[in-house]
Amino acid sequence: MLAIIIPFYKLDFFEDTLLSLSDQTNKKFTVYIGDDASPHDPITLLEKYEGKINFIYHRFESNLGSISLTKQWERSIALSNNERWIMLLGDDDVLSNNVVEEFYNFIQYNKDAELIRFNLKVIDENGKSTSKDFNHSVHETSEILLDQMLLMKETITASEFIFSRDVYNLNHGFVEFPLAWFSDYATWLIYGKNKGIFYIKRATVYWRLSSNNISSVVSNQKNIQLKINSLFLFLYFLQTNFDIEKKRLKDYTESQLINFFGNISDFVKIRILRKELLKFKYRSADIIIIKFIFERIKRKKLKNLWKYLFRT
Incomplete structure (x- = not known):
């Protein structure tokens, strides 16, 4: 089974995320929503999707993301029920309706994979794509992924990956850096070092870059x-x-x-x-x-x- 983990804080585009999950052609997944003591209450919105998505919602009493974003990711993953596969999805990101279906089609023939990556498109506040397609081989090593990171020619995020719980536990969660800056980069490189990264090109994750996104906020x-x-x-x-x-x-x-x-x-x-x-x-x-x-x-x-x- 697949656990889709949403570390929730922002409500702005959350319905778009939930709608994309409810539209999945394969519903064999559970969504775990870890509310990081957000000032925005998602309960009314979540009620609209009861019966459409199998989800578990938990509100944490204290905000952790402002102290350690990776620890907030990890405590949200801890809400899950030991599913073999984990996806960390942003609360404003969107999936094409065949992501889960293509995932299950893939692992049927690639049972030993540990890190899987989908096609990624960057979208703006209006859902309009702002990025070009980037071509990958079906299977690549961590060294190839690192080359792309160093070239800075493509966007690499947390949301377009699915990873096994075994590789997550083996590496004790995520690599932690301040603000989680480069944490996902380091984590994917480590997770893919043994068996590489497998690519699913027929499904897309849409990563939203908006004025509320941490990547677009002007830094002090x-x-x-x-x-x-x-x-x-x-x-x-x-x-x-x-x-x-x-x-x-x-x-x-x-x-x-x-x-x-x-x-x-x-x-x-x-x-x-x-x-x-x-x-x-x-x-x-x-x-x-x-x-x-x-x-x-x-x-x-x-x-x-x-x-x-x-x-x-």
């Missing part, structure tokens, strides 16, 4: 610093588990730093990076940070920079 300085912390923890994870050319890691790191910082001033970038400098086990982290800083101050007056960095 604290969140930027947490993301940078996660980035270097992820790079240390990659360095420990995979053999990657140093230049590729360096280029990827610099691209991510540019994305994180956006249009904030160079002085603020440097102030944030100064706090992270020499904090990481990841070899070359200090070199990359120093190079990143140097390239942005070489035309600045060092006297003013010194005053800015070390002001009381």
Whole structure:
């Protein structure tokens, strides 16, 4: 059996998610909804889908997602009843109506698979697709998935994967980084390392990128610093588990730093990076940070920079 886990917090597009589940051509699944002490009450909406979806709803007394998103995922999975297969679905994401059917068709002939991935499309607030199709082989290694991550040419999320409970338990849940940034990346790489990733191309998961999505929220300085912390923890994870050319890691790191910082001033970038400098086990982290800083101050007056960095 399949357990579809929804760590619930936002109500905005939740009905679209429930509707896509009620429209599945194969209903052999149970939905477990872990309400992360949301300020939005989904009970009235859920009542509309009683009898249409087999679901179990539980409201947690305290919010955990703001402290550790991966722990919220894990306690929501703990609501399930030991089904062999698990899917972690966002509360604003949508499935094509044949996802469950194609999943069961697939495992009928691939019983030893541990990690399965569906075709993914990114949609906006109106449900309009904003991404291009990305072509994959039927079966790929974690190293190939890692290549795609480092190239940054496709969107990779938590919602388009189904994984076995065995591989989940064997790896003690999800890899945890601050804000869960890169946590799903690291987790899929580990889950797929033994038997690879199998792709189902005839069904699609629609991942919603909206103004309420954590990926689209403009970050404050604290969140930027947490993301940078996660980035270097992820790079240390990659360095420990995979053999990657140093230049590729360096280029990827610099691209991510540019994305994180956006249009904030160079002085603020440097102030944030100064706090992270020499904090990481990841070899070359200090070199990359120093190079990143140097390239942005070489035309600045060092006297003013010194005053800015070390002001009381």
